[in-house]
Amino acid sequence: MSAYLSLKTLHVVVVLVWVASLAANVWLMLLFRPEAVPRSASSQTVLQSWKKLDRRVGSPAMMLVWIVGLWMVSQAGWLAFGWMRIKLALVFLLSALHGVTAGQARRMASDATYTPGPALGWVTGCGFAAVVGIVAMVVAKPLFAV
Amino acid sequence: MEAISFLLLLFVAVPLKYLAHEPLAVRVIGPLHGLAFVAYIWLVIESAAAGAWRRPEALRLFVGTLLPFGTIFNEKLIRERLPES
Numbered sequence: 001m002s003a004y005l006s007l008k009t010l011h012v013v014v015v016l017v018w019v020a021s022l023a024a025n026v027w028l029m030l031l032f033r034p035e036a037v038p039r040s041a042s043s044q045t046v047l048q049s050w051k052k053l054d055r056r057v058g059s060p061a062m063m064l065v066w067i068v069g070l071w072m073v074s075q076a077g078w079l080a081f082g083w084m085r086i087k088l089a090l091v092f093l094l095s096a097l098h099g100v101t102a103g104q105a106r107r108m109a110s111d112a113t114y115t116p117g118p119a120l121g122w123v124t125g126c127g128f129a130a131v132v133g134i135v136a137m138v139v140a141k142p143l144f145a146v
Numbered sequence: 147m148e149a150i151s152f153l154l155l156l157f158v159a160v161p162l163k164y165l166a167h168e169p170l171a172v173r174v175i176g177p178l179h180g181l182a183f184v185a186y187i188w189l190v191i192e193s194a195a196a197g198a199w200r201r202p203e204a205l206r207l208f209v210g211t212l213l214p215f216g217t218i219f220n221e222k223l224i225r226e227r228l229p230e231s
Contacts, residue, residue: 059188066184070177092184099188103195114197 004075007068014064019131021058022094024050025101026124029108029116038112047109054102062098065091087137094130097123148186149217151179156214186211198227 028050032043039047069091078084100123104116136142159171187208194204203223210216 062188063181063185066181070180074173074177095184095188096191099191100195103192103197106192106196110196 018061
């Protein structure tokens, strides 16, 4: 397997880990949001464990996605293509949404009385739309974005 | 690192590419700056969502990344807040 294909494999693996971690962030907040505040000690333990897991797995996976992705873009000259620019913008949006959910989860883990606002549904919708857009750009490489 | 890579890109790599027709520096520093920019913005968003920054402060930190020397200008604010966050 060539070096480029090895990097591509690594990129896809870390993307899967990152998106799963982002989805779990949102799911955890949706799960605990309806709970009356202050939350129980057991709920706080779950949130604190998740916060550690996101810091050790989810966030490093995101950075690895960027490191490997930018390396591939730079080596193959993908930046000349419109679909890649759109994809980069969508990955940037997804990274921002991950930052929002990671920060909110950290706040919930450290403050048993804090509950995320109604914007969480909006974050979930945007994240899903960004993932669909990224996959569409990579797979279809639409003509309008060549 | 974000500020230094931005200044290197702006004042060394880009002039080398367009004045001396040497694109290597842009190919190396460009992705490195991209990475530093993403990491910085992600940290600002994450810590703002965690309640470490008020909205005007987060906006100031964001605008600082778009201007040369902007992040250096914001360094004092970040250092003051580091023990709290």
